[in-house]
Amino acid sequence: MKIGDLAVLIKGILEGDDGIDVTSLSGISTARVGDLTFAVDENKLSQAEKSQSSCVLTTPSMRISSKPLIRVNNPKLAFLISYRILYSEEPNTSFIHPSAAVASSVKFGNNVYIGAQVSIERHVTIGDNVIIEGGCVIKENCFIGASCHLYPRVVLYQNSILKDNVILHAGVVVGCDGFGYVKDQGVIYKFPQLGKVIIEENVEIGANTSIDRGSLDDTVIGANSKIDNLCHIAHNVKIGRNVIMAAQCGIAGGTVIGDDVTMSGQIAVIDNVTIGRNTTIGGQSGIIGNIDEGAVLWGSPAKPLAQAKKQMAVLSWLTKNFSSLTKMVREKA
Amino acid sequence: MKIGDLAVLIKGILEGDDGIDVTSLSGISTARVGDLTFAVDENKLSQAEKSQSSCVLTTPSMRISSKPLIRVNNPKLAFLISYRILYSEEPNTSFIHPSAAVASSVKFGNNVYIGAQVSIERHVTIGDNVIIEGGCVIKENCFIGASCHLYPRVVLYQNSILKDNVILHAGVVVGCDGFGYVKDQGVIYKFPQLGKVIIEENVEIGANTSIDRGSLDDTVIGANSKIDNLCHIAHNVKIGRNVIMAAQCGIAGGTVIGDDVTMSGQIAVIDNVTIGRNTTIGGQSGIIGNIDEGAVLWGSPAKPLAQAKKQMAVLSWLTKNFSSLTKMVREKA
């Protein structure tokens, strides 16, 4: 693509020869001829000028350069939009690897790619432009919306629903049985897990994360939410829209997480609580009750961030002044 | 099935037309004609009456209804028993998907189902009524007891033993090498992992959980225990019977967990300790020593629950009264 054409598409202002080609994107340190890169400060711009990159995305306020520049308000955002323009991952033809095992009742949209060793069971519906990579197992009655991308070895249990543009990374398991048992007279019985999983539009889920099917109700992951690697989402959990959940979080059964919640890694949330919208939770926190909208929390159990920090400071001070404290208490006694 | 016949099988008392058919089960909110549901209080019963469900399991004390009822002491338990009556998952014929790769020396029981893309290596023995779903890999010399159900993409390393009725969810890894190394003059050597994994009757293990083989001894999961998703069971661990372990727990090498222990999620247990029977441990706890029978613990490191709560209350109080405390200490100094 000519950088002149790219500049028009991303609504930037080009400084340099509009006939220069860009064929790829990269960071500054690995940029080669034909690569587009980006620079958000003068220092990065200097590095970009020394690199082989053919064009640099930068801001309107940055100095003039010998390199071709495209000036935009948010170079990082323009970089990712350029990525989507230059690399369309969607297949432009249909392909089913001959080693795939596909039931005859599966319905395919246009331009679907099915990789090697994939297994798709009966009554599955697959939308347009879907990619299902090597070794995935799709059980019966699943619905996969348009432009979904399932990386290798994803498993969908029966009746799972993926809406459009869902990305599931390798090893993700969707729709496994929830952890539901009834203890009666010392005997543990498995409770039926009859619900399903619904994953809404534009959700991305990281490698080896597992999402349990609902018990009687459904488990739902709201549109645009992003869940990182190795998370555990239990049965009947409802995750809202635009939720960001970092790696290794665990959400116990029936819990509701509001829209726009941001969670750092290794957080645990107890079952059957509600976390209000716009909440922000620090890493390794433990949530053991309902949380109001907009809270900023940290600790296990979690408390408001300022209180968590103050408690730590108080404990430090008490430790430092421990001999005075013990003396006072002993004298008093 | 006629609800009259079902009532007999679950030892309930039917009120209504014994010729009504039930074909499926569901929660109240999604119940359709032909569905059995359950109601444990008057409010749920009212909802069930408004639903399309054909029959409701409820208790002897609940009011009379226009809906057909089956009265039992424990409706939830009766519901799951009904599930097992209505849905038998066991295959009633043998099936090996043509894409499966099965060594000639594998021994099959009756009514075994082998899904697509499965790989079974030599000298494996598979009992009656076993289901091995798509993409599983069973390495040599494994033994799989009757009525086991391996969901897609389970891996059993060599010599693993599953007794009867074991359920392994998608992505479970059984028998991988333990984390055993010997450091000598700054060099890290891998110690051989020669033991195996034994999983006893009626165990269920959640998606993407991994269980290491023993180093010199074996790793054992006791009968009826239930382990949730994404847990880590290290080499030589012995887990007792009826243990409930929620998601993302990690048990380090050589540790022994007694019968009837209940663990919430994200607990870590150090290596080579013993947790006594009937212990209950709260979420995110860290166990760093031996634990007596019947303890109720919480915290990292874990302490008796009452003590953990009191410590939290004390720290809160000290934080609140911090200015008075500092003043006292300063005046004293």
Place this chain on the structure above:
Amino acid sequence: MKIGDLAVLIKGILEGDDGIDVTSLSGISTARVGDLTFAVDENKLSQAEKSQSSCVLTTPSMRISSKPLIRVNNPKLAFLISYRILYSEEPNTSFIHPSAAVASSVKFGNNVYIGAQVSIERHVTIGDNVIIEGGCVIKENCFIGASCHLYPRVVLYQNSILKDNVILHAGVVVGCDGFGYVKDQGVIYKFPQLGKVIIEENVEIGANTSIDRGSLDDTVIGANSKIDNLCHIAHNVKIGRNVIMAAQCGIAGGTVIGDDVTMSGQIAVIDNVTIGRNTTIGGQSGIIGNIDEGAVLWGSPAKPLAQAKKQMAVLSWLTKNFSSLTKMVREKA
């Protein structure tokens, strides 16, 4: 192998008939005729003497025995070296299972084993003596060095590089997209993940661990490092040499971990910090800043071990003496 020959190879001193055969290794409790075992104290030696084992590795200072002994300075180390002598896992011939799907452009070294249902995409290079077990998926342009062992169902995303002697256990995912998003006016955009993963020599990685590809830079795991099951390594992380990381640790993006760091299980490390060489970190710790070389840390957030222990002791004492404290504060007020 004759124990006389073994003694020469491991540089030990044999006491007993050098013509005795050893064919296998085992722990003392399971030792049979033909097994080599080891004993590090008099008690273990007594047990070994009662076992059927054919030869015992022990130290120079231990008493004389009726069993054939090989005396070495470090019996455990000699045991693992004997294991490597007796069991060579390397294939001595090439084998590709007929069910494997291998692109025509894949380059193979000598003596490569490819198991059932494996998928290898185009332009992959595989070194000598490599084992790739059932169900692995290797995406395009990967490089797999000599003597690597990929257990079942490993996934390598495109461009991943494994140097020699790398062991990846079942379910490992290498090169999945990092968790990188740009939020602009309430919309979450996915940032391109253009880097790759480089895993250096002699690294072993446990079951179901996931390692993200770099975003613009690469993710690197240094030589000889050992990572346990279910760990999460985010994009652009650099892990040094000889690092030991126990199960379920999570390392956020861009963090650098120095050589010879030892980490217990369930540790979380925040993004973009540096952990100095030779640091030792206790289980469940949370690292939220840079760490100096040689530190010994514990807690969430982590502090020097001695300080963490003192804080716990202080909080215990304050809890015990809470009534005196409250009285003092009240009187003062």
